Amino acid sequence: MNGGGGAPVDFDVIVIGAGPAGLMTAHSLARVGRSVVVIERGEAVGSKNLSGGIMYCHAIREVFPDFLDSAPVERLIARNVLVFGTGSGHVAIDYADQRLSAAGTAVTVLRARLDPWLAARCEEAGAMVMPGLRVDSLLIEGGRVAGVVAGQDELRSHVVVAADGVNSFIARGAGFRPPPKMSQLGVGIKGVVKLSEAQINDRFQLAEGQGAAFSITGEVTGGIGGGGFLYTNRDSVSVGLILRLDDLTAQGGDSSVLFEGLLANRFVAPYIDGGRLIEYGSHLVNEGGQAMMGDIVWDGLVAVGDAAGLTINTGLTVRGMDLAVGSGIAAAKGIDAALAAGDATAQGLAGYPAALRESFVGQDMSTFAKMPAFLENPRLYRDYGQLTADVLRGVYNLDLTPRRPLLSLARQAVRESPVRIRQLLADSLKAVRAL
Ligand SMILES: Cc1cc2nc3c(=O)[nH]c(=O)nc-3n(C[C@H](O)[C@H](O)[C@H](O)COP(=O)(O)OP(=O)(O)OC[C@H]3O[C@@H](n4cnc5c(N)ncnc54)[C@H](O)[C@@H]3O)c2cc1C
Structure with a gap:
């Protein structure tokens, strides 16, 4: 096989990272009979992952038509609220529509539940999922990626998939992707507040199983570029902030102090009153949009999801999980074609960027290309x-x-x-x- 190196391979494809991007790549490849392993550094799949929690599920439902019934979906979004907080109150646009939940296009999810569900679907399709193992570096031979190094072990494959998230140390460490600019990153801080199902239905004016997504801007960020969110799960509420890293640093802001302020905010506090904070975490978010993408295939290597810079933040919606799913599907298409042609060079893998461009991912990244610059406006x-x-x-x-x-x-x-x-x-x- 052209570009396949001399030594025998352990797998057709090694995927680094068991987030939605890696798991969807693995699932799509296993389904067509490719041998795939997913290596995940977290002790359990999903344990390291954090999302605000709204998943736009059009793409995943095409792969799993029973997704809404069998996946750990928390609630179907029926109400979207955009809130501008001011010093003395707030102004809100409140859009509630039964048609949204009936269509089931947006749902809330908790990654500690969703990611293991996806991993189980991968294993059913024939992929191997190995949590508790960290990939330290890429194995590079003759100028091409030939596998990965994890601790004392070397594993070989025709193609490696970097699905290791926003930091993407793997592709960056080997010099394939440039480091992001500070202006292209945000800091996400998220907590999960436990409440009863009935309390959530009452406070957010929701019918059984329906959910609400609040985007909050203004005073909650202390003047720093970014916004807050409040999303309803079945019996908890996800609450958090995404703050532009360059602005946070320039203004000397402290994200944990701002998070405390968010919980106490006059608009937010009544929704979570009496609840118990059961989870808290912080994670980087891509904010650079299309300008952040750059190359996504090299000889023997492809990048998907956050590792490929795929996130869209419009201020109204934050999207990363659906783009991760879409890129995983497109990558699997390109990789399968490359394997069939016996050419895993960048040229042989070119079907992936082509499929991505044609998919909703490429089209939406292009539609919202001006958004990051617009959101820099204080x-x-x-x-x-x-x-x-x-x-x-x-x-x-x-x-x-x-x-x-x-x-x-x-x-x-x-x-x-x-x-x-x-x-x-x-x-x-x-x-x-x-x-
Ligand atoms: C606060 C916050 C709110 C967000 N809100 C939303 C939202 O509401 N809706 C939405 O769609 N998106 C949201 N996002 C973005 C979304 O979380 C990401 O876009 C999405 O998780 C990307 O999926 P991924 O599979 O590419 O990466 P990830 O989900 O980050 O998965 C990467 C995986 O790789 C593993 N890994 C990393 N390095 C290694 C290694 N060396 N070896 C082995 N494993 C490794 C990690 O442990 C992880 O499991 C939010 C993000 C944050 C931080």
Whole structure:
């Protein structure tokens, strides 16, 4: 096989990392008869993983049509709320729609449950999943990747899949991928607060099995670029923040102090009142969008999911898990074709980037390519929530002065805010183009 090296291989494909990207790659390859092993450093699959928790499940449902019934899905999202916190209150857009939960396109998941479920599907399809083993480096022979080194062991394969998440030490360590810029990373802090199912249904105004996703911006980040989230699980609530790493560092912010502030925030606190914090963790998040992708295939190696820079944060939705799933499916297609052709060089593996470009992953990454630059705008986190509240105050705070039309109230609010009308117009245009 061209590019396959001289020594016999242990597996057709070695996957590093048992997150959704690695497990979906492994599952798709095992299903077509390829020998695959997934190596996971966590003692148990899912133990190292942390997501806010909304999974857009269109792609995974195509592979597992029974996903909603048999996977550990927490709730079906029926309500999306966007909240701008201000010093004195908040302004919210509350979109509740039974059609969302009926379609089952977005669900809440807990990774400690979802990842083992996916691993079991991989094993059923014939893949081997090995938790409790860390890959230390790539085995490189004759300029191509020929396997992995884990402790004292060397394992050989025709193709290695770097599915090792946002840090991607494996591809970066070997010089295949450049280190990310600080502006391309966010810090995610997440807690899980235990409540009863009935308390969640009451507080979030949800019917049995339905869920809510709140995106919160404004005062909760202390002026740092980013936002908070509040997602309902079956009998717990995921609550957290994603903060831009460069801004956090520049402003000397402390993510754990901001997280404490989020729990005590006047909007958030009533939803989690009396609950018990049962889980807490912190993890990096890709924030660079399409500009972060770069190369994703090399001789004997491909990168998928977060390791390939695939995340989309629009401020309204945070997406990584569905892109991980989509990239795993596309990678398996490319790898299978390369193995069939006996050519696992970068050229032989080119079917993967081609399949990714054509899939919803490539198309959505391109659609939202301007989003990261748009989200760098500090006015989004500091000024626009307050500005909207000031306009609405003019509408609802009836006193004895004669009423003024909305446009006049808006003009006055802009005059009194630090935002200039020129900036408002430019930002509106950028928002339309980025979204
Ligand atoms: C706070 C927060 C909130 C988020 N919210 C959402 C959300 O609501 N919706 C959404 O879709 N996405 C969300 N994301 C993003 C999402 O979590 C990721 O995009 C997704 O997990 C990527 O999947 P992956 O399989 O590529 O990587 P991961 O899930 O990170 O999996 C990588 C795996 O590789 C293993 N690994 C790493 N190095 C090695 C090694 N050397 N040897 C062996 N194993 C290794 C790790 O232990 C891990 O299991 C959020 C992320 C954070 C941090």
